[in-house]
Amino acid sequence: MLDNSSNKTEQQILEAAYRVFQKKGRAGARMQEIADEAGINKSMLHYYFRNKDSLFRKIFMQSIAEFLGSVIPMLNNVETTWQEKISDFIAHYNTFLTKRPDLPLFVMNEINQHPDEFFNQLQIENILMHTVFFNQLSAAAERGEIRTIHPIQVFVTMLSNIVFPFIAAPIIKKVAAFTDSNWEHFMEDRVRITKEIIINYLEKV
Amino acid sequence: MLDNSSNKTEQQILEAAYRVFQKKGRAGARMQEIADEAGINKSMLHYYFRNKDSLFRKIFMQSIAEFLGSVIPMLNNVETTWQEKISDFIAHYNTFLTKRPDLPLFVMNEINQHPDEFFNQLQIENILMHTVFFNQLSAAAERGEIRTIHPIQVFVTMLSNIVFPFIAAPIIKKVAAFTDSNWEHFMEDRVRITKEIIINYLEKV
DNA sequence: TTTTGTTTCAACCAAATGGTTGAAATTTTT
DNA sequence: AAAAATTTCAACCATTTGGTTGAAACAAAA
Structure with a gap:
């Protein structure tokens, strides 16, 4: 071989x-x-x-690649509106994390323990702020179609609402007495609610 | 001594x-x-x-106590409306985490590594679902004042939007090229936005 | 002053652990 | 069939590390 x-x-x-x-x-x-x-x-x-x-x-580098790689292309898709990107991003990330639920904690933990090693090997400064998605949001705000808000706030909101539940899953499951089936339903609801919450907020000028 | x-x-x-x-x-x-x-x-x-x-x-038990202890009483305050509770909770948690920014990752990590040890020592099943806050939300939904939504979704949304940014802080700071002052401003914005987002969403029946 | 508790120091020990070695067996490739 | 690569096995080694010990110095309380 x-x-x-x-x-x-x-x-x-x-x-x-x-x-x-x-x-x-x-x-x-x-x-x-x-x-x-x-x-x-x-x-x-x-x-x-x-x-x-x-x-x-x-293993860590593979994980990072998975974690980031499945996301960035979507935000640079020139064929979708910002609304579609929000919707796609949230739904896709939930599907991805359902398969790899412990990836976020693993990655965050390592970045916390060896930040330099991480940031030296990976140039992440410019991969987000100049995406098509961010440009679309800025343009829409300029045209008065949505609230004036820093795109990073929108992005962090999307990420927070989907990623955090996976990090806190053991606690949430215990506190809410969820079965596995309950949990999946909970996350499906979450995907819907998160989309609505963000798009509602932005469009209410 | x-x-x-x-x-x-x-x-x-x-x-x-x-x-x-x-x-x-x-x-x-x-x-x-x-x-x-x-x-x-x-x-x-x-x-x-x-x-x-x-x-x-x-140390872990002390951390847990801090993490939970500063929160639960607020959700059981009988003198505030659910709107005030949301507002208080978010603002208070942000202030708390500004002082202890790495507590969430520390706690989540340990729960991931030794879930049994944690759940055996701490009975967290009933501390959330029967809070005054949850009752208020259910009652308001029953009266048709807010959307019908499981209170746990509201709670997880509050938590996600404030806690996750602290967990992902190193990445966010790098990606957005934040100084410390930028970061504080970013989180102040976040507190305001999160309050608005949630309350707007709930009240839009 | 005597007693008790606190702190330092340096040496020590046993267990755990990452990693090695080298020979032999097996499989794959050529 | 020969050569090269893969896999097993068991013993071995050096280092790290959690934890101990015991004597001595110091501080505080009685």
Whole structure:
């Protein structure tokens, strides 16, 4: 197997390692546990990844790519209105996080622990403020069609209302006594309400 | 010094330990580093706290108490309307988190890592759903004064819009190129917008 | 002054853990 | 079939780290 991408064992390791890192943290994760979780032994683990740090970095960068990559293109779509973008963004993010519910906490946590490592490797300064979405909002405000509000406030509102519930999911589920089915229904409601809340607010000039 | 509470050294340890635990995580934190940060030596640290675990638990429970304690009473105030409660809650939480900006991530992280330990020690099932605030919202909906919406959605919306920005602060600051002063202004705006957004939405029957 | 509690210091220990090694077996590629 | 890459196994090592110990200095309370 010379093909260096899409190796089965490597994939098993990455998936297992993500689970362990997410649950135990970068320092709390154990190489032995990752090996067990992947169904291999420690030698094999080191055969594929030099050490714990490089393994973690690979997984973290993959996570970041997923986290950001599924979002930014949507905000730069030139064929949709800002209303559609808001709607699409919220719905899409909810669907994505339903599949990867613990990604936000994992990412936020690592950025908190090693901000420099993160910001040095990823240039995120200009990816948001000059999106088509932000330009559309500014233009609409200029034309008096919507309230004058900094687009970043709109963006953070969208993000907050969808991402935070996933971060606080264990508490919300407990406090509201939700079953899994209740939770999904709750989040579907949330998607609808969040869209309405934001668009209502903006259009009420 | 027989007085067991409010000991100066103990307080220094608790504050230092919080900083280290918050930055490095429960597993990544080092007893030596906590001692250094507190300006004492390791022997002294163990003189005050049996071990790392008991130290962590004490700090975590204190954090939880702060996190919840400053909130619940406000939602059970019988002298304010639901509109005032929303307004008070949002403003108060923002002020609180401005002083303890990294508390939410610390708490959420630990709940993610040891949910059972948390839920066994703290009965949070009934503290929210039967608050005066929730009753007021239900009654207002029944009278047709506001939209029919589950109060938990209102609550999660309040929480999301204020708490999440603090969790994502490093990213937001970078992406929007905020100075500290910019950030404070941004959050003041957020408080106003969040109040308006929620109350507008509810009252538009 | 005596006793009790607090703090420092330096050395020490046992366990956990990341990582290595090297030989052998197995699989895949050529 | 030969060569190269993958996988297993078990033992091993160096370092880190949580925690201990005990003696001595210091401070506070009785």
